[in-house]
Structure formats: C-alpha cells, structure tokens
Amino acid sequence: MAENPWIWDTARAKYYRFDHANQLYIFEDGDVLPLSTPSPTLTREEPPAPVVSAFAPLAAAAAYPTPSDSGSSTQTYFTHSTGASIAVGPCPQPTDDLANGRYKVLRTLERGGQTREKGVQQAQDSHDGNIYALKTYVCHNVYQYNDRAANFDREVSIMSRLSQSPHVVKMIRSHKSPETLEYAFVMQPVANQGSLLYYLRSQFRSPQMVLFSDSFTHMALLNLAKGLHDIHRHSVRHKDIKPGNILLHDDDILYTDFGLSLDFNGYSTDETDGPDPEHDCTRAYAAAETFAHKPRNRRSDIFCLGCIFLEIVSARCVAITGETEWEDDTIFGDDFVRYHEMVANGRIHRKLESMLNDDRLHSIHRYLPLISKMMRADRDKRPDAIQLLNDIVHNNPYVS
Structure with missing residues (x-):
C-alpha cells in the first residue's frame, strides 16, 4: 500500500495534506490554509495547527489530487486541543458524498440558471437526518469541471463570510465530486414560502x-x-x-x-x-x-x-x-x-x-x-x- 499523505484534522473533522512547494495546507474539500514554517523537530504528522481565522479558499486547490487509496489504514493525527500525537486506526478515508448518495432528494425547488440539470433540491442528509436545500452545479466534462473550480471556491468563501448575517441563507457545507463532475452547496433554511x-x-x-x-x-x-x-x-x-x-x-x-x-x-x-x-x-x-x-x-x-x-x-x-x-x-x-x-x-x-x-x-x-x-x-x-x-x-x- 502506498504511503497515505492525508492527515486527519479533528478540529475541522476532515483530512488535509501538505503542499511544501507552495507552503499550503490542502484540505480534502478544497479549502486551503497558509503553511507556517514547522519546527525541524516536528514530524510530518504533527504540523502546527492551522488557524481558523486565516481560512481562505483558493482556486488552485481544485487542481490537487484527492486521496487515491480508498481503503482503511492506521493513521496518525494531531489533536489541536492537547497538542498530542495519537495513533489510531482504522480511520475513514475522504469520501465523495455526492457520488455515494449521501443526500436523498425529496423534491425540486428550482431549475435553471447556472445550476444545470439538478438545480436546487430539497434533500435529506442520511448522516444527520436533517432537511437541507441542495444546490448542485453539474458540469458536462472534466474540462468544464476544472474551469468552474475558481468560481465555486469564490462562492464558498463569500458564503462563509456572510454566514453570520440573518438576511443571507446559511451554507452548512459544500462538496466537490470529481466522480460525478458536480459541485454542491448544502444550505438552510429550505424556504417555506418560496422566492x-x-x-x-x-x-x-x-x-x-x-x-x-x-x-x-x-x-x-x-x-x-x-x-x-x-x-x-x-x-x-x-x-x-x-x-x-x-x-x-x-x-x-x-x-x-x-x-x-x-x-x-x-x-x-x-x-x-x-x-x-x-x-x-x-x-x-x-x-x-x-x-x-x-x-x-x-x-x-x-x-x-x-x-x-x-x-x-x-x-x-x-x-x-x-x-x-x-x-x-x-x-x-x-x-x-x-x-x-x-x-x-x-x-x-x-x-x-x-x-x-x-x-x-x-x-x-x-x-x-x-x-x-x-x-x-x-x-x-x-x-x-x-x-x-x-x-x-x-x-x-x-x-x-
């Protein structure tokens, strides 16, 4: 089995890897953080904890590969609360939630615009049972998928900054699915009076x-x-x-x-x-x-x-x-x-x-x-x- 470069971030509940060439933390969902210069005494599995306030998604993240090893293996992750390095296993690998059918579509709320084919749908999350609005961008080929990455990252960044406004819909999470050539936003509330x-x-x-x-x-x-x-x-x-x-x-x-x-x-x-x-x-x-x-x-x-x-x-x-x-x-x-x-x-x-x-x-x-x-x-x-x-x-x- 090839060495797995992905490390579990317990604070954010998602995997990340290092890009030393560009001095970045690359997260599995495309999020990016600047990489602080680590102490030579720290191992690769024990990076300084990324600072949440410095979060800034970059379009370049879409070009980075996702984990190719879909199996389970013993991982080492860094606990930001204690600073301790703990060996655990097996850990789940990053998954493609859209391709794996995480969301059960209940009805279509809106079609048209840029949200090709699927539009905005009311969907139930099989993980937590909650009802969300699922807005999906469907790309026709891999070139269009890669070309849309920058726009998607920009929209994620904007909605993250506006998350505290009571007059803007809330982005709960976002997904990238290279398997199905889709980008998606999971949002609340599902507007009960429409547009x-x-x-x-x-x-x-x-x-x-x-x-x-x-x-x-x-x-x-x-x-x-x-x-x-x-x-x-x-x-x-x-x-x-x-x-x-x-x-x-x-x-x-x-x-x-x-x-x-x-x-x-x-x-x-x-x-x-x-x-x-x-x-x-x-x-x-x-x-x-x-x-x-x-x-x-x-x-x-x-x-x-x-x-x-x-x-x-x-x-x-x-x-x-x-x-x-x-x-x-x-x-x-x-x-x-x-x-x-x-x-x-x-x-x-x-x-x-x-x-x-x-x-x-x-x-x-x-x-x-x-x-x-x-x-x-x-x-x-x-x-x-x-x-x-x-x-x-x-x-x-x-x-x-």
Whole structure:
C-alpha cells in the first residue's frame, strides 16, 4: 500500500495534506490554509495547527489530487486541543458524498440558471437526518469541471463570510465530486414560502388577495436593506439581485445565489469596468452603466434593489386597490422593457408620480423618493447601502 499523505484534522473533522512547494495546507474539500514554517523537530504528522481565522479558499486547490487509496489504514493525527500525537486506526478515508448518495432528494425547488440539470433540491442528509436545500452545479466534462473550480471556491468563501448575517441563507457545507463532475452547496433554511418572485407573481395574478400587507411591505424593504448592507460591508458585490434570488422563510427575507458575485476583500476598490459577459447578471435588472461598459461598483447593486423595491410597492398598490394595472412598468407587465431603459424614457418617473398622487397609497408614499434615488441613471447619485438603511429605518413605522 502506498504511503497515505492525508492527515486527519479533528478540529475541522476532515483530512488535509501538505503542499511544501507552495507552503499550503490542502484540505480534502478544497479549502486551503497558509503553511507556517514547522519546527525541524516536528514530524510530518504533527504540523502546527492551522488557524481558523486565516481560512481562505483558493482556486488552485481544485487542481490537487484527492486521496487515491480508498481503503482503511492506521493513521496518525494531531489533536489541536492537547497538542498530542495519537495513533489510531482504522480511520475513514475522504469520501465523495455526492457520488455515494449521501443526500436523498425529496423534491425540486428550482431549475435553471447556472445550476444545470439538478438545480436546487430539497434533500435529506442520511448522516444527520436533517432537511437541507441542495444546490448542485453539474458540469458536462472534466474540462468544464476544472474551469468552474475558481468560481465555486469564490462562492464558498463569500458564503462563509456572510454566514453570520440573518438576511443571507446559511451554507452548512459544500462538496466537490470529481466522480460525478458536480459541485454542491448544502444550505438552510429550505424556504417555506418560496422566492420573492413567486410571491410577487401571486399578488399580481390574484388582486383580491392581500399577500403584501402594510407590515409585510415595510419589513421586506427594511430586511432587504439590512441584508444588502451586510453583503457590502463584507466586501462583496452581489451582482445578480433579483426576486428569484430572494427567499421568504417564516418572517425572514433572505438573499441567496452568490454564483456571480464579486469578492473584493483585500482589494482597494470594488469597481470593475469593461464589457460584462451576457451571463454575468440578469439584464432586466442591470443598471445603465453595465450596458454602457462603464465602471460598476456597489451602487450598481443599489439600482437592482431599487427595481425590486419598485416591484414590492407596486404589489402593495394591487393589494390596496385591487387594480392589476399597477403591475405595469414592472417585469410582470405586458409591455416591460429593461428597467434602465424605463428610467431613461421617463416611465419609472411617471409611475412613481402616479403612486404619489393617489391618496389610497399614502402608506407607501414615504418610500417613493428613496426608490427614485436608488434607480437614478447616474451611479454616483444613488445612495450607498448605509444611506439606504438609514433612510429605511427613519421612514419605517415598524421600527422603534
């Protein structure tokens, strides 16, 4: 049997190996930590314990081989709590949980987008019995699988940093499956009210219903502002904010899908320029600077969220009046064109004016000037996430 280079990390409950050439700890799931220079007296089985706070996944990890020996053998691992080297055996080898059928799919929650074929599924974990949302990227060949590695690692890093936000879905774990050419995220909660897209469509199609109550509308705007503030302060641009990427669960509203997001942690600017690939955002919600190939930054996210705010208050208008024409000039209307075009031709301004002039809609009037600012064509004249949140808190009657 060939020497097994993998070492069990009890603190993280996963295997890792050394890459001395690049001075890295390489974990079985692709996570990477910088390798501190060990003392010459330490054996290979007794590395200094990697520091959790230094965790930083790297795209290069995907190129490293996984353990080829699938059998069991006596291993030596390092216990970080005691610093002792303990011989144990047999130890389980790293396994491919996706290929081995760890998750039992209960139903499909979402198809389409980048999650080819399998999409997002509700699944039960055979290890702990819990129900999760399983988001799977399916690649068609090994070249596509290797090419996607950097994007997957970036999304893992982003979701790890955002894990403490109550307004972002939680990543429980992630998987790489070279056997099935899949990458997957295991997330909670499984949103019991679906996406905001479904909720909006239901209100517009059923004007006699009141899905968008006064309190729900106010709290939705507030929590969306809080969530975007959390995302931006963690050095992330979402880049694909749309109703389909916002989930409703109990009394929470949650951002999801960071597959296109920009991680500018460690960089001096959040700005990008040049042409955006066609798939690099949802074009209906994209700001004017995206189409003009002008510099884009976090305020481009603000424009996208402004479009959603407009849709939410439009749904509230339908709930108040029972009149379906309030869906006009939104993506749900028959004559919709991209939002940035409707800003340029004045349709959005006229829609906001008609809302402001209708006394029946007084409960949303306080938000209309803010939506107008968020959807300005000039990027630099839009509020940032902090200004947006302060304005929402100031105008929200449900915030004490």
